[in-house]
Amino acid sequence: MAEEPKVAVAQAGEGGEPERALRERLHDPARVLALSDGVFAIIITLLVLEIHVPELTQGHTLNQALGELRPSLVAFVISFVLAGMYWVGHRDLFALIRRTDRGLVWLNILYLLPLCLLPFGAGLIGRYDTEPVALRIYGLLLVAIAVMRAVIWLYATNRPHLLWQRLDDRQRRAGLALNLSPGLVYLAAFLVARTAPEVSLLIYAGLPVLYFLSITVLRTGRARSQEYADFT
Amino acid sequence: MAEEPKVAVAQAGEGGEPERALRERLHDPARVLALSDGVFAIIITLLVLEIHVPELTQGHTLNQALGELRPSLVAFVISFVLAGMYWVGHRDLFALIRRTDRGLVWLNILYLLPLCLLPFGAGLIGRYDTEPVALRIYGLLLVAIAVMRAVIWLYATNRPHLLWQRLDDRQRRAGLALNLSPGLVYLAAFLVARTAPEVSLLIYAGLPVLYFLSITVLRTGRARSQEYADFT
Amino acid sequence: MAEEPKVAVAQAGEGGEPERALRERLHDPARVLALSDGVFAIIITLLVLEIHVPELTQGHTLNQALGELRPSLVAFVISFVLAGMYWVGHRDLFALIRRTDRGLVWLNILYLLPLCLLPFGAGLIGRYDTEPVALRIYGLLLVAIAVMRAVIWLYATNRPHLLWQRLDDRQRRAGLALNLSPGLVYLAAFLVARTAPEVSLLIYAGLPVLYFLSITVLRTGRARSQEYADFT
Amino acid sequence: MAEEPKVAVAQAGEGGEPERALRERLHDPARVLALSDGVFAIIITLLVLEIHVPELTQGHTLNQALGELRPSLVAFVISFVLAGMYWVGHRDLFALIRRTDRGLVWLNILYLLPLCLLPFGAGLIGRYDTEPVALRIYGLLLVAIAVMRAVIWLYATNRPHLLWQRLDDRQRRAGLALNLSPGLVYLAAFLVARTAPEVSLLIYAGLPVLYFLSITVLRTGRARSQEYADFT
Numbered sequence: 001m002a003e004e005p006k007v008a009v010a011q012a013g014e015g016g017e018p019e020r021a022l023r024e025r026l027h028d029p030a031r032v033l034a035l036s037d038g039v040f041a042i043i044i045t046l047l048v049l050e051i052h053v054p055e056l057t058q059g060h061t062l063n064q065a066l067g068e069l070r071p072s073l074v075a076f077v078i079s080f081v082l083a084g085m086y087w088v089g090h091r092d093l094f095a096l097i098r099r100t101d102r103g104l105v106w107l108n109i110l111y112l113l114p115l116c117l118l119p120f121g122a123g124l125i126g127r128y129d130t131e132p133v134a135l136r137i138y139g140l141l142l143v144a145i146a147v148m149r150a151v152i153w154l155y156a157t158n159r160p161h162l163l164w165q166r167l168d169d170r171q172r173r174a175g176l177a178l179n180l181s182p183g184l185v186y187l188a189a190f191l192v193a194r195t196a197p198e199v200s201l202l203i204y205a206g207l208p209v210l211y212f213l214s215i216t217v218l219r220t221g222r223a224r225s226q227e228y229a230d231f232t
Numbered sequence: 233m234a235e236e237p238k239v240a241v242a243q244a245g246e247g248g249e250p251e252r253a254l255r256e257r258l259h260d261p262a263r264v265l266a267l268s269d270g271v272f273a274i275i276i277t278l279l280v281l282e283i284h285v286p287e288l289t290q291g292h293t294l295n296q297a298l299g300e301l302r303p304s305l306v307a308f309v310i311s312f313v314l315a316g317m318y319w320v321g322h323r324d325l326f327a328l329i330r331r332t333d334r335g336l337v338w339l340n341i342l343y344l345l346p347l348c349l350l351p352f353g354a355g356l357i358g359r360y361d362t363e364p365v366a367l368r369i370y371g372l373l374l375v376a377i378a379v380m381r382a383v384i385w386l387y388a389t390n391r392p393h394l395l396w397q398r399l400d401d402r403q404r405r406a407g408l409a410l411n412l413s414p415g416l417v418y419l420a421a422f423l424v425a426r427t428a429p430e431v432s433l434l435i436y437a438g439l440p441v442l443y444f445l446s447i448t449v450l451r452t453g454r455a456r457s458q459e460y461a462d463f464t
Numbered sequence: 465m466a467e468e469p470k471v472a473v474a475q476a477g478e479g480g481e482p483e484r485a486l487r488e489r490l491h492d493p494a495r496v497l498a499l500s501d502g503v504f505a506i507i508i509t510l511l512v513l514e515i516h517v518p519e520l521t522q523g524h525t526l527n528q529a530l531g532e533l534r535p536s537l538v539a540f541v542i543s544f545v546l547a548g549m550y551w552v553g554h555r556d557l558f559a560l561i562r563r564t565d566r567g568l569v570w571l572n573i574l575y576l577l578p579l580c581l582l583p584f585g586a587g588l589i590g591r592y593d594t595e596p597v598a599l600r601i602y603g604l605l606l607v608a609i610a611v612m613r614a615v616i617w618l619y620a621t622n623r624p625h626l627l628w629q630r631l632d633d634r635q636r637r638a639g640l641a642l643n644l645s646p647g648l649v650y651l652a653a654f655l656v657a658r659t660a661p662e663v664s665l666l667i668y669a670g671l672p673v674l675y676f677l678s679i680t681v682l683r684t685g686r687a688r689s690q691e692y693a694d695f696t
Numbered sequence: 697m698a699e700e701p702k703v704a705v706a707q708a709g710e711g712g713e714p715e716r717a718l719r720e721r722l723h724d725p726a727r728v729l730a731l732s733d734g735v736f737a738i739i740i741t742l743l744v745l746e747i748h749v750p751e752l753t754q755g756h757t758l759n760q761a762l763g764e765l766r767p768s769l770v771a772f773v774i775s776f777v778l779a780g781m782y783w784v785g786h787r788d789l790f791a792l793i794r795r796t797d798r799g800l801v802w803l804n805i806l807y808l809l810p811l812c813l814l815p816f817g818a819g820l821i822g823r824y825d826t827e828p829v830a831l832r833i834y835g836l837l838l839v840a841i842a843v844m845r846a847v848i849w850l851y852a853t854n855r856p857h858l859l860w861q862r863l864d865d866r867q868r869r870a871g872l873a874l875n876l877s878p879g880l881v882y883l884a885a886f887l888v889a890r891t892a893p894e895v896s897l898l899i900y901a902g903l904p905v906l907y908f909l910s911i912t913v914l915r916t917g918r919a920r921s922q923e924y925a926d927f928t
Contacts, residue, residue: 018396018397021396022327022328022396022397025327025396026323026324026327031265031269031323034265034266034269034273035269035272035273035319037273038269038270038272038273038274039273039276039277041273042273042274042277043277046277046280046281049281102320105320105323106316106320109316109319109320110316112276113309113312113313116276116277116279116280116312117280117283117308119280119281120280120283120285123285124285127285128288131288133288133293133297134288137297137298
């Protein structure tokens, strides 16, 4: 179905100049990034559609109106910051990647799949912020995203010809841990959602805060450890 | 209406340097790709809007909630993977294309037309997943997309000056078959929708699976046949 | 408000190297095109949101369902093709433009304004396809777009330093006529909407057909007249 | 979570060539601009979703229909022009910026947050254009945007290695004033919303007009003062 280019090269034989040029164009990450940036831009903007204009009456105060919007706004801010974190992570990852093969292209699309469900998840916890079912579905979504990120990390770093620079095993393990750890936290939020929904919501809201704190701590300590050198 | 540049060249005469530069800018596929990537990004993200936040009550279990969402989710996943396949196919095709003329620009726009109806089709089978009419409209949509893909393939490969590298007749026929074959399968799904709607839905859901399987098989066998060489 | 760069140059004095480099970056059309392509991509995709999933019942035939969708589908196709024509025109125009100044940047934004109302207009005639008021509002929209296109054409072609190549008066007049003529046709459609709504709708539906016909005719005749040379 | 690249550099040591290349890719503003342009394009297009197709009846005149749409249309036009001003300001600012570090990347995301709420704010004042609460929420939104713009200005201009060209203190203060001043005006609109909602709405509608007037005045007077030199 999407296999045309295979045919195109059929005749060119092995190692021919035009074949190599075509292969380079097929490996170019440009359109993968264009699609991904487009999806990220739309997701963070669609999140606002879940905040509905409330019914206002004459006697309504600003506090009351904002109070009614509070669950929607909290869900919006959490999901927005999460999507921002995912985008920064995507940008960091693809700064390492020089070429994309068909596997990486498809893994990236399958990573965008749970990501595109984020506005739905935000709408769900915006409306049912204390309902275990809503919190569990949101948790499943975030776990799926974390799993896909880890899969992409493993796939790409295991293929040195896709990278600008080869990574050693220690670096690959550290990267995997950094990609999976939020997934484990969200798994915990998923598991406690039934017995303690407030704790679950708190974890969703708290992880971004934790993320910014850890960045600050890592930066402060970077003089001592080259392992976590920051580029900012 | 959109004919300004024609005038611009009027005076420059034939083969002049500025005229040739303008022609190159008009042939540049950059904005065609920017528009297409934007449309693809929006389509796969809009699909989520067809999944509505369900009514949850205290006694609701996760399974019940997911059960009610199932048709919408299935339609979302099918349409998402389909759109992903179309995007990969578009990227592969345009890796062969060096220049776009007015005909190709318009064929690309007319290809985006049925593609933009995909979220509507997904909403339709998400709500009426056993209704023949819904399944037939969805089938018509997918057939239209396949036809437009084949038309673009024929148009572009028939104009060597638009390509990085000329294709021979055998390659063109193979590419046409690859572009049309899913259309024939969808035509079958359209035809059986009235008598056996479950079969129809199964075909829609099954083709992407088939696609991934066939890629895997082709890759495994690529050592024996250069015809289906993969670049991944 | 958006005047920061003015300050940046204050000290550099006239004709300094850094000042000239900043000026070039401010004149770069890249982000103007990125914003415009994004808006076009979103508009043609949002149009589908005006096609609502119909209520289907067991006895419903495909023809009945499509019949009910007909006005929405017609409005979708008309508006989609119109938006496509506007995008092709925008791409053609900016193939002439080398630099964008603040005036051109703002005229482009003000051109996008009526364009962004197109999905609303399509929804209006999709629902009230025989209602004079709906047809007149749609006509006003299309006239506004045509006027903005003519204004941009005059502004840009009157400033040779913004262009890759200077145009003479005859070329400028011909381009203006090509930009304004559809506006005059839409004005006619607006004016007859009250007395003959069917004629009005026919004009909206017919102009794109006319456009494709005229392109074909112009192409056939291009050997005789260099004035309408096509680049395709 | 989004820290993979840190690991990648761990082994390369200080000042190595690959490390420097990775740092340059991480500092590249390209994807920051792609995300931002995407968000801006979506915001100005989503604003139209707040204009709902009105109920039309046979006896309805064009004036009546437009009259009912007036508050929505006014809110659309105000918000559209505001978003346009923000985009022009963003483009001007990033014409000064050569590199983006992690802080700037995140500040830009946090700037997009209140911006993404603009369609919600427009929907609010489109429906309740004389309601103090709606006008105050809209004001809060615009103040938040102005504050984030000032923060980004301070952050970027305080880090000469991020800029193409260093700014002196006078330029930085002037830029800060230009970024903060609309925020002060919106703060005033927020404060008077309770006692004089009409004045508040007038300020929101009037500021863009003021902006265009001041640009014209500044341009006319630019011969006398190099401080406000324009690049157009």
